Amino acid sequence: MIERALVVGAGIAGIQAALDIANSGYEVILVEREPSIGGHMAQLSETFPTLDCSQCILTPRTVETGKHENIRLYTYSEIDSIQQDENGDFTVRIRRKPAYVDWDICTGCGVCQEKCPFKVESLFERGVGTRKVIYTLSPQAVPNKPVIDAENCRYLQSKWDIEAGRVPAVDAKGNPAKPKCGACEKFCPTGAIQWDQTDTFFEEKVGAVILATGYDLFPQSRLPEYGGGKIPDVIDGLAFERLLAASGPTAGKILRPSDGKPPLEVVFVQCSGSRDPERGVPYCSKICCMYTAKQAILYKHRLPQGQAYVFYIDVRAGGKGYEEFVNRAMEEDGVIYLRGKVSKLFREGDKVIVKGVDTLSNRTVEIAADLVVLATAVIPRATNPQVAALFGVPCDENGFYCAANEELDPVLSIAPRVFMAGTALGPKDIPETVAQASGAAAKVLSLFQKQRHAQSQAQGVLEAVGD
Amino acid sequence: MSLDFHEQITMLSNQPILLCYHCHKCTAGCPVVEEMEFGPDRILRMVQLGERERLLKSRDIWLCAACETCGTRCPNGIDIAKVMDALRLEALRSGVTPAEPDAAKFHKLFLFVVQTLGRSHEASLLIAYKLWTLNLLADMDSGLQLFVKGKVPVLPKSIKGRDQVRRIFLKSAEAVAKENLPSANPASAQEAK
Amino acid sequence: MAIPYFPGCTLSTKASGYDRSGRAVAQALGLEFQELPDWQCCGATFPLSTDNAMTLIAPTRLLRQAQEAGGQMTTLCAICFHVLRRTQNFLQEHTDVLERINWFTEEPYLGQVRVTHFLELLRDQLTWETLRANVSQPLKGLRVAPYYGCLLLRPPAEIQLDDPDDPHILHECLEALGCEVITFPYQSECCGSYLAVSKPTVPQQLAQDILASAQHHGAQALVTACPLCQYNLDYPQQSVRGWAIKPLPVLYFTQLMAVALGLPEQVWGMEGHSVDPRPLFEPYRATVA
Numbered sequence: 001m002i003e004r005a006l007v008v009g010a011g012i013a014g015i016q017a018a019l020d021i022a023n024s025g026y027e028v029i030l031v032e033r034e035p036s037i038g039g040h041m042a043q044l045s046e047t048f049p050t051l052d053c054s055q056c057i058l059t060p061r062t063v064e065t066g067k068h069e070n071i072r073l074y075t076y077s078e079i080d081s082i083q084q085d086e087n088g089d090f091t092v093r094i095r096r097k098p099a100y101v102d103w104d105i106c107t108g109c110g111v112c113q114e115k116c117p118f119k120v121e122s123l124f125e126r127g128v129g130t131r132k133v134i135y136t137l138s139p140q141a142v143p144n145k146p147v148i149d150a151e152n153c154r155y156l157q158s159k160w161d162i163e164a165g166r167v168p169a170v171d172a173k174g175n176p177a178k179p180k181c182g183a184c185e186k187f188c189p190t191g192a193i194q195w196d197q198t199d200t201f202f203e204e205k206v207g208a209v210i211l212a213t214g215y216d217l218f219p220q221s222r223l224p225e226y227g228g229g230k231i232p233d234v235i236d237g238l239a240f241e242r243l244l245a246a247s248g249p250t251a252g253k254i255l256r257p258s259d260g261k262p263p264l265e266v267v268f269v270q271c272s273g274s275r276d277p278e279r280g281v282p283y284c285s286k287i288c289c290m291y292t293a294k295q296a297i298l299y300k301h302r303l304p305q306g307q308a309y310v311f312y313i314d315v316r317a318g319g320k321g322y323e324e325f326v327n328r329a330m331e332e333d334g335v336i337y338l339r340g341k342v343s344k345l346f347r348e349g350d351k352v353i354v355k356g357v358d359t360l361s362n363r364t365v366e367i368a369a370d371l372v373v374l375a376t377a378v379i380p381r382a383t384n385p386q387v388a389a390l391f392g393v394p395c396d397e398n399g400f401y402c403a404a405n406e407e408l409d410p411v412l413s414i415a416p417r418v419f420m421a422g423t424a425l426g427p428k429d430i431p432e433t434v435a436q437a438s439g440a441a442a443k444v445l446s447l448f449q450k451q452r453h454a455q456s457q458a459q460g461v462l463e464a465v466g467d
Numbered sequence: 468m469s470l471d472f473h474e475q476i477t478m479l480s481n482q483p484i485l486l487c488y489h490c491h492k493c494t495a496g497c498p499v500v501e502e503m504e505f506g507p508d509r510i511l512r513m514v515q516l517g518e519r520e521r522l523l524k525s526r527d528i529w530l531c532a533a534c535e536t537c538g539t540r541c542p543n544g545i546d547i548a549k550v551m552d553a554l555r556l557e558a559l560r561s562g563v564t565p566a567e568p569d570a571a572k573f574h575k576l577f578l579f580v581v582q583t584l585g586r587s588h589e590a591s592l593l594i595a596y597k598l599w600t601l602n603l604l605a606d607m608d609s610g611l612q613l614f615v616k617g618k619v620p621v622l623p624k625s626i627k628g629r630d631q632v633r634r635i636f637l638k639s640a641e642a643v644a645k646e647n648l649p650s651a652n653p654a655s656a657q658e659a660k
Numbered sequence: 661m662a663i664p665y666f667p668g669c670t671l672s673t674k675a676s677g678y679d680r681s682g683r684a685v686a687q688a689l690g691l692e693f694q695e696l697p698d699w700q701c702c703g704a705t706f707p708l709s710t711d712n713a714m715t716l717i718a719p720t721r722l723l724r725q726a727q728e729a730g731g732q733m734t735t736l737c738a739i740c741f742h743v744l745r746r747t748q749n750f751l752q753e754h755t756d757v758l759e760r761i762n763w764f765t766e767e768p769y770l771g772q773v774r775v776t777h778f779l780e781l782l783r784d785q786l787t788w789e790t791l792r793a794n795v796s797q798p799l800k801g802l803r804v805a806p807y808y809g810c811l812l813l814r815p816p817a818e819i820q821l822d823d824p825d826d827p828h829i830l831h832e833c834l835e836a837l838g839c840e841v842i843t844f845p846y847q848s849e850c851c852g853s854y855l856a857v858s859k860p861t862v863p864q865q866l867a868q869d870i871l872a873s874a875q876h877h878g879a880q881a882l883v884t885a886c887p888l889c890q891y892n893l894d895y896p897q898q899s900v901r902g903w904a905i906k907p908l909p910v911l912y913f914t915q916l917m918a919v920a921l922g923l924p925e926q927v928w929g930m931e932g933h934s935v936d937p938r939p940l941f942e943p944y945r946a947t948v949a
Contacts, residue, residue: 224825225540271490276542313490343496343540344825346845348876353845357495359508364500498850499862530859533705534850535814539824546815552708570858574706631698631766635717638764 002089002207003448004029008079008387011039012058012430013212013422013437015065020441022070026448029204030065031094032075036141038062039214043124045244045252047430048294049325055247059140066142072204076147080201082390088417092204098197099147100156101134106192108144110136112184120152122249126239128257129249134184138247148193154181159195208417208444211401212437213387215423218273218280218377225344226272226374232258233352234345234372236272237288240295244302254302256371259350263370266299267354268292268310269342273377275313281377283398286427288375289316293326295373296335308335309367311342311356319429338365345372378427391418400426411440419443472519480553486543487511493537493547503527507537507547514550523558527551529567529574663781664729665693666722668740669701675737675887677929681914682736682778684927689786689794696725696733702740704854705811707747713757719747720761724769732774734781736914738886742811744775746818777812779829779885779913780821788836796922797944798838804916805842805879806830807870809889810850824848830883833913837920844877846870851892863892864900871897871905881940882910898934909937919944 003026007018010032018028030037041047042062044054065071080095101112112134122131124138134148150156159179161167171177185193217236220229227234233256235243246252256263270288273280289312296308310329315337317323329335340357347353351368358365380399388395392415394402401420404412411419419440422433477484487508494506505513505527513522522528531551538546555574558565565571663686671679686693699722707715722744726733735741751758751771762768776784782791806827813824822829827848834841849870852863871893874882884890894910897903910933918928919941930937 224823228826275488275490278542278544280542313488339491340495341490341492341542343492343494343536348845348873355495357491357500357506359489359491359494359506362506362509364495498852498866499855501865502859502862530855530862532810532850532853532855532862534810534853536810536850539814539816567859570855573854573858634766635721635764 001087001447001451002205003027003451004204004206005444006031006090006092006204006206006209007212008209009033009039009212009214009422009424010037010065010073010075011212011214011422011433012041012061013214013424013433014039014210015061016434016437017210017212017421017441017444018065018071019061019068020438021444022068024445026070026445028071029092029094029206030071030073031077031079032073033078034137035076035099035135035145035147036062036137036143037065037073037075038137038142040238041430042138042140043126043238043245044241045246045248046294046298048290049319049321051294051298053246055138055140055245059142062140062142073143074202075143079387079390084417088207090206090209090417092206094202094204096200096202097147098150098199099145100150100153100194100197101146101148102192102194102197103143103145105190106145106188107190108136109189110146111187111189112146112193115183115187117181117183118152118154120149125242125249126236128235128239128242140247148184155179155185156195208447209391209419210437210440210444211387211391211393211413211418211420211424212422212440213381213384213424215378215427216381218379220374220376222280223272223374223376226269226342226372227345227347227352231345231347231352231372232256233263233347233370234374236374236376237291237295240373244295244298252302254299254371261370262303262306264303264306265367265369266296266306266308266371266373267342267345267352267367267369268296268308268373268375269345269354270310270312270375271341272374274375276377281379281398283427284316285375285378286316287378287429289314290319290322290325290429292373292375293317293329293335297329297333300333300335308333309369310335310337311340311354312337313339313341319431340365345369378423380424384424391415393418393420398426400424411436411443417447472517473514476514476550476553476557479556480546480549482545482547482549483543484511484514484545484550487515487545488543490542492540492542496536496540498534498536499530499532502530507531507551510554511545511547511550514554522554523561523563524566526566528554528558529565529570531555661690662692662694662730664696664726664733666696666699666702666726666733666735666740666744668699668735668737669704670887671737674932675890675912677932678736678887678890678912678914680927680929681912681918684923685914685917685921686778688921688923689782689791691781691786693734694729696722696729698725702743704739705743707743713761714764716747716750716757717761717764719743720751720758720769721765723748723751723773723775724765724767726773726775727769731772732776734776734778736778736885736912738777738809738812739888741775741777742819748773748775749818777821777885779833782833783829788832791833791917792836792838795837795920797920799916799920799944800838800840802839802940802944803842803878803880804834804839805844805874805877805882806834806847806913807874807882807884807889807893807910808848809884809886810848810853812885813848830885830913834883834916837916839916842874842877842879844874844879846873851889853888853892856888856892860896864896867893867896868903868905871908875906875908879908881937882908883913883916884910885913894934907935909933909935909940911937 005021006029007014008031010030018030022028041058047054074094076099077094077096080093083091113132116132116134118133119130122129133152134146136146162177242248243250243254270292274285299308317326338358340359342356345352345354352372354367354369356365384399393413396402401424403410404414411421413420421436421440489508491508494500494508497507500506504525528551533548535548538548667679683693703718707718758771808827816824831841852866855862890910897907915928
């Protein structure tokens with residue numbers, strides 16, 4: 001068995017697993033789809049229940065991962081294909097997408113991002129912020145090297161139009177047509193912009209795999225009674241995190257997306273899509289009660305004169321310190337908890353009217369909110385079935401990876417030498433994710449160790465026999 | 468409290484009432500909830516607990532406008548409007564004095580007409596037949612009010628097929644006599660078998 | 661093209677304007693409404709409300725007549741449509757019940773009739789493009805808010821006409837007529853339905869909310885497809901003391917179609933309204949014969 005491991009996905013699960021294996025002296029290939037590592041945790045402001053700054057606890061690990069001599073990091077990359085030989089080892093073909101920037105020359109100075117004249121919607125900012133066409137995900141990105149979003153890049157699009165003959169090869173004055181913009185190239189001090197990059201392929205051989213591909217959020221478009229994603233001041237939980245984050249688009253000020261004013265009445269709607277077999281997902285997304293309490297507390301800290309309302313069905317706070325955390329929101333921070341699911345909400349003028357009910361007092365409640373935060377369901381990534389099929393791992397009826405035994409072997413898959421960790425298996429919080437990551441890493445290490453143990457035993461026998 | 472009542476209403480309405488986890492989205496969207504004593508979700512809770520008396524005497528079941536907003540929004544796919552239908556039916560059958568007399572009379576009227584296909588009494592048959600061939604929603608302001616007050620107005624033009632309709636009524640009366648009526652509810656149909 | 665048509669009770673009496681304008685626009689568009697020869701009241705949602713299948717005889721009898729007339733039927737009244745559509749679905753799923761009912765109705769219904777609302781017919785068979793091409797009097801600048809009500813759309817799994825929380829079918833019809841279409845948040849909130857008879861204060865309150873919201877969003881008129889909604893929104897405006905909302909005409913979509921298609925005023929059917937809508941159409945009248 002080749003004593004190297006492949007980890008697919010570099011969120012906190014992938015990072016933790018990679019570090020555990022690398023620190024034990026084995027080589028790890030870490031593949032991540034985004035330009036930099038950190039996953040959803042990099043988008044968070046503070047984490048529950050400690051209210052630690054997410055970047056502060058994450059960055060030491062991302063930096064360690066980026067510098068580790070035993071970790072070969074492939075970001076902006078995807079698994080193209082795998083083959084398993086008769087020993088059970090894998091040959092993995094990794095496709096590195098073109099960044100149009102030579103990362104060996106780039107120093108990460110950031111001038112290109114400053115000078116790029118064009119902004120687009122940023123997926124990282126979840127609809128409440130923009131990024132440049134040449135971008136890194138955040139100032140603390142590891143690696144801190146940018147990529148160019150080809151679809152929105154004026155230079156690349158015009159260059160390809162000229163090459164394909166979609167526009168005339170000479171302009172009105174008879175000069176050869178030139179691509180537009182190119183500001184990044186002009187200002188790059190090291191000449192790192194490489195316009196003719198294409199997909200590059202790499203082959204690695206490994207003996208074990210850990211899948212840690214993470215989660216996504218239920219799209220607002222599937223919640224038409226909550227605005228269907230069309231109301232600017234109705235955002236999801238991750239978007240609110242970006243408003244809270246110091247490195248976010250509003251530098252940590254909570255402002256309404258529509259007019260930039262601070263919201264004085266904020267409504268949090270739990271179970272937006274979760275526990276909803278008819279129109280959403282049937283399961284509970286586990287983390288929303290906690291992160292909603294956290295967001296309400298942080299909102300009250302930043303805007304003490306504001307009022308936060310949380311509409312809930314039940315409050316699920318099972319972890320260590322969790323129940324106390326939610327009570328803190330209610331008692332110390334004055335967050336009003338109303339038991340009842342919101343029937344519908346709509347825009348009226350510059351407010352969002354929320355129609356709900358407080359069942360415990362039996363009154364209908366109508367709130368004219370400045371901002372509404374939907375705790376949308378945690379769903380598997382759209383690419384889960386593809387990745388699962390590549391590695392021979394089944395998915396459950398909700399699209400999450402299946403464990404070999406959900407009680408006793410939660411990180412083991414039925415595919416030999418393939419392990420799994422984190423939210424790709426189902427909704428869970430950060431402590432559970434990290435525990436699973438270390439668990440999966442331990443499984444891999446034990447595989448390698450068994451082989452070494454067997455080898456040294458065999459060696460011992462040979463020596464005893466005097467050979 | 469009686470558990471039989473819960474089973475009875477579940478069968479009558481053909482809805483999975485036990486799946487309700489009381490999120491109250493139905494109540495939050497109900498257009499007439501301000502007039503109600505309990506609201507749709509509490510009604511379901513009371514059905515679950517078998518609170519027959521309280522339910523059949525409540526105003527809520529007569530105030531339901533059958534707008535189906537509750538059923539459309541319920542995460543567990545429970546059509547509460549159908550549960551309300553079942554409760555109204557049970558209230559009329561049981562002879563409990565309705566809490567909203569005018570609304571109850573209106574329901575009774577319509578139900579009488581469509582249900583009298585299951586009665587055998589000749590006089591009621593005649594009235595039901597007359598009503599069925601009448602334009603029931605014709606005159607909201609006066610005509611129907613008269614009905615509600617118990618006065619039957621003169622028949623307007625009758626339909627061409629009134630003989631056929633008459634025969635249908637008579638046939639159904641026979642069927643009642645032989646207790647041979649089909650049920651629209653698969654669950655209670657099974658029971659009947 | 662001839663289409664079997666079921667007017668229903670209310671369209672033959674109180675809501676005759678809806679019927680008149682409906683027939684006229686259908687004819688103008690080459691769709692001839694052929695009234696079912698021998699109809700009776702559909703039962704107005706009550707057939708659906710009991711477990712006694714005998715109550716389904718009323719709508720089944722109508723479906724059978726449509727079967728004789730060719731296999732498709734259309735209606736204008738949203739309540740009749742609701743009853744017939746749900747009955748049709750139920751009978752297709754429970755063929756054993758259908759068998760028993762057939763024993764009572766003398767001639768059997770085979771369960772294959774397509775029930776369509778006139779709006780569906782326009783959308784799916786005629787197409788909005790054809791409607792737009794036939795408009796001789798586009799209602800440019802007329803700000804109209806479509807009001808969908810409940811029974812035309814819910815329950816969506818059974819009715820399957822449009823999304824109740826984000827409907828488009830009336831919007832598209834009005835756009836084809838050239839109107840400026842106003843979307844307002846109360847467009848599918850209940851009008852109070854038959855509580856108009858037994859507890860009129862409820863529909864009056866609901867009507868106030870609906871009309872106030874439509875006005876707040878700039879609507880000059882409301883458009884609906886249900887005679888009960890029309891009654892609940894229109895009638896109280898002139899008859900309830902202390903009514904706080906400015907008068908807002910409530911029309912049937914076929915009436916707007918009649919104006920836009922350049923049809924004569926006799927077929928608009930607007931005489932019986934509480935709030936007279938006719939002044940709204942003065943600017944569009946000049947070129948109409």
